[in-house]
Amino acid sequence: MALLEMKDVRGGYGDADILHGVSMTVGEREIVVIVGPNGAGKSTAMKSVFGLLTIRGGNIVFDGEDITGWAPDRIVQRGICYVPQVDNVFREMTVHENFEMGAFLRRGDLAAAYDRIYGLFPDLKAKRRNLAGDLSGGQRQMVAMGRALMLDPKLLLLDEPTAGLSPKYMEQIFQITRDVRDAGVSILLVEQHAKQALAFCDRGYVLATGANRHEGSGQALLADREVAEMFLGG
């Protein structure tokens, strides 16, 4: 059984539906990427998992439990964390304070959690007393991921984590995402850099106009002529 299963999800932000029947799964320790043209509903599909949408049809099952219609705070407690594309760090706080904020829901000894996070993001250990707002875009993205990981989620949702980053930082974020997966966390992410994202993910979905178009392993989607012509620029 998949960790996350969205079945025929329909809904939107207000009265109008943006998703017209989106289905996808994320398995244990799997990196799944959502790609597709601008306005396809990629971010909206991800937000539906985090309770940020009015869902008018279909359902979302996480770890054996139907979470359709749950509020985000309850979804976080259940084991899903979401990293939005923008405004995802407290810029006026240090790196370490950002991680402390991430841990606010957590009880007990946090030392092991900090060790784990600084182990995943060694670059940030040296910068732990720096203000997040003074870091590069790539490092801020790492702070945002680290803050979410302080809650020890089973599933991490990343909305365009490489947006605006140089190719070097994009590769670094992808590598860290793999490390996070290898540490036992499943990942669903939205990406604009479709070719690079399909090359690095385990599985992918191509969405268009709020519905599924293609799915398969990243390699299979890259090799698919229609996907290449319609969605990857030939």
Ligand SMILES: Nc1ncnc2c1ncn2[C@@H]1O[C@H](COP(=O)(O)OP(=O)(O)OP(=O)(O)O)[C@@H](O)[C@H]1O
């Ligand atoms: N908060 C919102 N309120 C109302 N409509 C929204 C909201 N966010 C997005 N939309 C609309 O939903 C549609 C899908 O947007 P979404 O951001 O999911 O697309 P996307 O595939 O992620 O595209 P992009 O790559 O451009 O971000 C668009 O028509 C957009 O205008």
